[in-house]
Amino acid sequence: MITPDNFNIFVIPFTLGMTFVIIWLLATIVRLWRHMPQADRRRVRHSILTVSTLRAAGEIVAEVLIHRRIWKRNKFLGYMHMSFAFGWFMLIVVGKFESLTYTGNHFNPIWYPLFFKFFVPGEHEFFLSAFFTQAMDLWLALILSGQILAFVKRRMPGRTIGIRPRHTAVNRAALTALWFIFPLRLAAESVTAGIHGGGGFLTGTIGQAIAGAPVLDSLFMPLWWAYSISLGVFFVLIPFSRYFHIPVEGFLILARHWGVSDEATIRTLETLACSACGMCLRVCPRAQGDAPRMQPVYFIERLRAGRDNDNDVWGCLGCLRCEEVCPVVVHSTQIRMARKMQAVPQRRPQPAPAPVPQARQGVDVALFAGCMGKLTPGTKAAMNRILQAAGLAYAWVDEDEDLCCGRPLRLSGRTGEAQARMDRLKTALLALNPRVIVSTCPICYNMIRAAISARPVLHHTDFVAQLIDEGRIAVGRSAQTLTYHDPCELSRMADISSRPVSTLAKVGTLKQPDECGRESHCCGGALGGLAVAGHERTRLMTATADYLQRPGAQTIVTACPLCKKSIAQHAATPVVDFAEAIAKSLKTSSINQ
Ligand code: SF4
Numbered sequence: 004m005i006t007p008d009n010f011n012i013f014v015i016p017f018t019l020g021m022t023f024v025i026i027w028l029l030a031t032i033v034r035l036w037r038h039m040p041q042a043d044r045r046r047v048r049h050s051i052l053t054v055s056t057l058r059a060a061g062e063i064v065a066e067v068l069i070h071r072r073i074w075k076r077n078k079f080l081g082y083m084h085m086s087f088a089f090g091w092f093m094l095i096v097v098g099k100f101e102s103l104t105y106t107g108n109h110f111n112p113i114w115y116p117l118f119f120k121f122f123v124p125g126e127h128e129f130f131l132s133a134f135f136t137q138a139m140d141l142w143l144a145l146i147l148s149g150q151i152l153a154f155v156k157r158r159m160p161g162r163t164i165g166i167r168p169r170h171t172a173v174n175r176a177a178l179t180a181l182w183f184i185f186p187l188r189l190a191a192e193s194v195t196a197g198i199h200g201g202g203g204f205l206t207g208t209i210g211q212a213i214a215g216a217p218v219l220d221s222l223f224m225p226l227w228w229a230y231s232i233s234l235g236v237f238f239v240l241i242p243f244s245r246y247f248h249i250p251v252e253g254f255l256i257l258a259r260h261w262g263v264s265d266e267a268t269i270r271t272l273e274t275l276a277c278s279a280c281g282m283c284l285r286v287c288p289r290a291q292g293d294a295p296r297m298q299p300v301y302f303i304e305r306l307r308a309g310r311d312n313d314n315d316v317w318g319c320l321g322c323l324r325c326e327e328v329c330p331v332v333v334h335s336t337q338i339r340m341a342r343k344m345q346a347v348p349q350r351r352p353q354p355a356p357a358p359v360p361q362a363r364q365g366v367d368v369a370l371f372a373g374c375m376g377k378l379t380p381g382t383k384a385a386m387n388r389i390l391q392a393a394g395l396a397y398a399w400v401d402e403d404e405d406l407c408c409g410r411p412l413r414l415s416g417r418t419g420e421a422q423a424r425m426d427r428l429k430t431a432l433l434a435l436n437p438r439v440i441v442s443t444c445p446i447c448y449n450m451i452r453a454a455i456s457a458r459p460v461l462h463h464t465d466f467v468a469q470l471i472d473e474g475r476i477a478v479g480r481s482a483q484t485l486t487y488h489d490p491c492e493l494s495r496m497a498d499i500s501s502r503p504v505s506t507l508a509k510v511g512t513l514k515q516p517d518e519c520g521r522e523s524h525c526c527g528g529a530l531g532g533l534a535v536a537g538h539e540r541t542r543l544m545t546a547t548a549d550y551l552q553r554p555g556a557q558t559i560v561t562a563c564p565l566c567k568k569s570i571a572q573h574a575a576t577p578v579v580d581f582a583e584a585i586a587k588s589l590k591t592s593s594i595n596q
């Protein structure tokens with residue numbers, strides 16, 4: 004029941020704001036639920052009372068409150084995010100218990116725990132009262148320490164604390180309201196302690212220091228009003244700002260654990276769950292130049308406001324470096340892909356071609372070089388030597404025919420035509436009836452493995468490593484030094500990075516750059532980014548070529564025809580494909596047919 008003991012008119016701004024954000028969140032969830040396919044709704048209903056919900060709860064604590072992924076990348080940033088999220092969560096939870104314990108009720112008005120010190124000023128003896136008083140000050144101190152760090156980040160952005168993105172007006176307004184909340188709470192509770200006594204190690208100490216000051220009485224109500232207004236303004240702005248991620252990220256984690264597969268639902272949740280932390284900014288190769296900003300932090304901000312532009316959709320290389328560091332695991336390239344498909348009229352797929360002649364059927368290995376592979380004939384020649392040394396029957400499916408995996412068309416949004424190309428390629432590959440399908444291009448490899456499940460599909464780095472491990476070919480180690488460049492499509496997209504390195508270590512000494520494996524730099528030649536200007540491509544390629552030459556190896560090795568071409572154009576150091584490095588070191592063949 005509402006009485007003068009638990010209500011004062013100043014609580015209204017907070018209560019209105021809180022009610023508004025709860026209604027908005029519920030409306031968003033209902034809208035998503037209604038658009039979700041039946042199969043996913045069934046999956047959710049069947050998953051709620053299962054262990055997957057417990058796992059999701061664990062991840063919500065680890066990622067939404069503690070921000071584990073951010074901690075791993077940047078301790079300062081991790082502490083800053085954790086202090087706000089965990090500190091505020093504990094203020095709410097412990098405050099709720101404090102107020103319920105004091106009143107002995109099962110329920111209290113929504114505003115009561117937040118303004119407890121206003122309604123119950125001074126010292127009071129009730130169960131665990133001393134603990135509650137000190138704990139509440141502790142959470143407030145934790146948040147304020149994070150706020151100091153956030154202030155330093157704004158003043159001194161950089162590698163240590165993180166790059167500060169340039170936010171939109173509504174985000175800046177929400178941030179300003181947020182920054183007022185906790186200092187105002189500190190001030191309101193300290194002044195209350197100064198007048199009535201009580202308070203913990205923080206508010207009580209300040210209260211004692213200012214007790215007796217003549218202005219305290221005149222500050223008392225304005226400070227509680229200001230605290231309530233800042234809360235109300237922040238909550239009203241939440242749905243229109245990046246802070247909507249606070250309630251949405253938990254739903255995204257639940258949806259993933261419950262196995263929701265509908266692309267549109269997951270991408271919408273990801274869009275809303277982006278916290279605009281800006282971690283994607285530092286790693287994006289396109290963030291270094293003077294080109295218009297299109298990194299996920301900006302793209303998603305504009306997308307949510309319905310203002311994304313051509314550069315947002317077509318200016319991204321699709322190198323996935325941003326997704327590798329994203330603490331929310333936002334698949335921004337997929338979100339861009341959906342926008343591309345909306346922007347480009349979809350055509351009907353063409354019919355599949357006649358299969359490859361019967362005479363070439365029944366090979367051990369069907370190989371696919373791909374369009375770019377034709378521009379790097381050295382790779383094909385090296386694979387021929389390796390396969391002959393291994394004594395395997397093989398055929399290049401695109402030896403005489405122009406076949407394509409469809410990726411360039413897909414990246415330009417023409418998914419229907421891309422599918423038709425893949426259908427053609429699939430028919431041709433399976434017509435060879437191979438034991439294994441091998442692609443020397445990681446882009447094609449990713450497309451083929453997604454389309455063909457009837458045969459093992461390998462990238463040539465894995466296939467060659469397997470031949471060595473099985474003793475079908477033997478390689479000799481020389482004094483040569485090598486730097487291996489991980490192609491984006493192989494390391495980040497296919498999670499193949501350690502095996503090529505350990506294989507190359509059998510033929511020479513590796514000198515790797517600091518950022519390699521899943522952290523490797525983009526060569527600049529990535530097929531995405533149709534809007535990336537020529538001079539920008541040159542800048543990207545030169546930067547990566549320079550970076551790879553820093554360790555000072557004699558040869559740069561890569562495993563993608565596109566990377567090879569891009570780096571070779573701008574590096575003084577020779578650049579070879581993985582197959583060429585292995586073929587050069589072939590000792591003898593040990594044929595086990
Ligand atoms: S996309 Fe990920 S890394 Fe980038 S701002 Fe959003 S949450 Fe942060």
Ligand code: SF4
Nearest residue numbers: 287319320322323325
């Ligand atoms: S995919 Fe690469 S180019 Fe595109 S935004 Fe991410 S890091 Fe930048």
